[in-house]
Amino acid sequence: MSDPVRVALLGCGTVGSEVVRRLIEDSEELAARVGAPIEIAGIAVRRPDKHPELPQHLLTADAGELVESDVDVVVELIGGIDPVRGWLLTALRKGKSVVTGNKALLSEYGAELSEAADASGADLYYEAAVAGAIPLLRPLRESLAGDRIMRVMGIVNGTTNFILSAMDSTGAGYAETLDEATRLGYAEADPSADVDGYDAAAKAAILASLAFHSRVTAADVHREGIAGINASDIAAAKLFNRTVKLLAICERVVADDGTESVSARVHPVMIPRSHQLAGVGGAFNAVYVEAEAAGELMFYGQGAGGAPTASAVLGDLVAAARNRVAGGRGPRESAHAALPVRPMGQTPTRYHVSLDVADRPGVLAQIAQAFAVHDVSIAAVRQRDRLSTASLVIVTHLAPDAALRATVEQIGKLDVVREVVSVMRVEGEDS
Numbered sequence: 001m002s003d004p005v006r007v008a009l010l011g012c013g014t015v016g017s018e019v020v021r022r023l024i025e026d027s028e029e030l031a032a033r034v035g036a037p038i039e040i041a042g043i044a045v046r047r048p049d050k051h052p053e054l055p056q057h058l059l060t061a062d063a064g065e066l067v068e069s070d071v072d073v074v075v076e077l078i079g080g081i082d083p084v085r086g087w088l089l090t091a092l093r094k095g096k097s098v099v100t101g102n103k104a105l106l107s108e109y110g111a112e113l114s115e116a117a118d119a120s121g122a123d124l125y126y127e128a129a130v131a132g133a134i135p136l137l138r139p140l141r142e143s144l145a146g147d148r149i150m151r152v153m154g155i156v157n158g159t160t161n162f163i164l165s166a167m168d169s170t171g172a173g174y175a176e177t178l179d180e181a182t183r184l185g186y187a188e189a190d191p192s193a194d195v196d197g198y199d200a201a202a203k204a205a206i207l208a209s210l211a212f213h214s215r216v217t218a219a220d221v222h223r224e225g226i227a228g229i230n231a232s233d234i235a236a237a238k239l240f241n242r243t244v245k246l247l248a249i250c251e252r253v254v255a256d257d258g259t260e261s262v263s264a265r266v267h268p269v270m271i272p273r274s275h276q277l278a279g280v281g282g283a284f285n286a287v288y289v290e291a292e293a294a295g296e297l298m299f300y301g302q303g304a305g306g307a308p309t310a311s312a313v314l315g316d317l318v319a320a321a322r323n324r325v326a327g328g329r330g331p332r333e334s335a336h337a338a339l340p341v342r343p344m345g346q347t348p349t350r351y352h353v354s355l356d357v358a359d360r361p362g363v364l365a366q367i368a369q370a371f372a373v374h375d376v377s378i379a380a381v382r383q384r385d386r387l388s389t390a391s392l393v394i395v396t397h398l399a400p401d402a403a404l405r406a407t408v409e410q411i412g413k414l415d416v417v418r419e420v421v422s423v424m425r426v427e428g429e430d431s
């Protein structure tokens with residue numbers, strides 16, 4: 001058995017407390033797997049006096065000092081950018097490996113952290129940052145490194161999936177379900193990160209960076225959350241045998257002249273109930289990866305919560321510790337392709353538009369004309385009588401998102417349109 005691998009843990013909340021529990025309870029088994037004991041050198045918490053359940057001699061309120069002390073690996077489970085960014089840079093520059101679940105930090109400063117890790121030969125692992133327990137980043141970075149990934153699409157935020165699933169199945173309200181998600185430990189410290197799509201956008205940036213060997217930041221990702229989704233949207237989806245999910249969609253876009261770019265977006269999407277993602281309920285996550293040679297792969301599992309996320313953290317910690325014992329580091333990530341990011345307006349999407357229109361001759365012609373003006377082709381129209389108004393639902397073929405937006409704006413101004421009830425993008429073919 002080699003000398004102990006000394007670990008500093010920063011933060012001991014929902015995820016950190018599960019990591020500590022497993023490190024203590026499974027210490028012998030983990031030592032056998034690593035070939036050296038994993039020794040907790042210290043645990044930084046904001047208020048040591050508030051943690052009677054933790055070994056008192058390990059606690060400190062000074063995370064910076066702990067990072068500078070004699071440790072081999074820093075496990076960061078605090079979250080947010082500052083002051084964490086400085087601590088992790090210090091650790092990496094001094095050759096200490098870092099394991100983190102901090103998608104907010106990675107989606108903004110991933111390049112800086114990765115370069116610091118490369119310069120000192122330390123490991124930077126962050127499997128917990130995307131899709132919780134699901135092994136997804138290591139497969140992208142290592143298993144699929146020889147393939148050409150075309151698309152990564154899926155549900156990557158447990159809190160919003162929990163809320164949308166409840167709205168769809170029980171008709172539960174948005175606010176009460178968010179409270180429940182917070183109680184269960186799924187939501188971020190500021191739940192706006194979840195419901196406004198920031199968390200999913202950060203994850204999309206990380207996924208796009210790894211999948212396309214480029215640097216995509218959260219600011220590059222088109223982001224729409226679920227705060228605007230209401231019962232009308234859910235009902236409009238049901239009418240077409242669809243459901244609403246918040247999806248992260250990262251695509252390699254190949255132009256006619258062969259030049260490539262990346263499209264990365266997060267927004268609510270209507271998908272057919274027969275779609276595999278439609279059956280992903282609660283805080284579960286599921287991600288499709290489409291690669292040229294591998295074809296379609298699907299990753300599914302618990303995307304949030306203390307114990308599942310701790311599994312991903314411990315997997316990374318074991319990997320970093322094994323590398324220490326072997327005297328090397330794990331595979332690095334590559335960003336050599338440096339593909340540019342395509343603006344959302346140019347990204348091809350499909351819309352589902354639900355309208356309340358006057359029931360008189362010529363209405364459909366006026367609406368169809370608005371689509372034609374913007375060169376948007378209609379895939380399906382359904383009309384439903386309802387007293388003096390008719391509910392009209394239009395589903396389009398693929399068109400640039402900006403053209404679809406402009407069409408909806410023009411339709412909203414037509415006298416014959418009483419109300420634009422719901423507008424949402426659609427994915428997947430109806431069976």
Ligand SMILES: NC(=O)c1ccc[n+]([C@@H]2O[C@H](COP(=O)([O-])OP(=O)(O)OC[C@H]3O[C@@H](n4cnc5c(N)ncnc54)[C@H](O)[C@@H]3O)[C@@H](O)[C@H]2O)c1
Pocket residue numbers: 010011012013014015016044045046047061063076077078079080101102103104128129130132185186187188189303304305306309
């Ligand atoms: N909860 C999940 O399901 C989940 C899943 C994947 C990733 N993550 C990520 O893991 C990280 C931790 O999430 P969490 O849910 O455990 O959060 P949490 O809020 O439960 O825990 C964070 C802890 O850090 C402590 N802390 C804050 N500032 C500190 C400081 N200066 N020094 C020491 N400790 C400090 C807080 O007191 C708190 O106990 C975040 O980056 C989060 O995005 C969480």
Ligand SMILES: N[C@@H](CCO)C(=O)O
Pocket residue numbers: 129130131132156157158159160186187188194199303304305
């Ligand atoms: N708040 C996040 C935690 C997991 O990253 C979610 O709900 O998915």
Ligand code: NA
Pocket residue numbers: 127128129130131132133134135136137312
């Ligand atoms: Na993961």
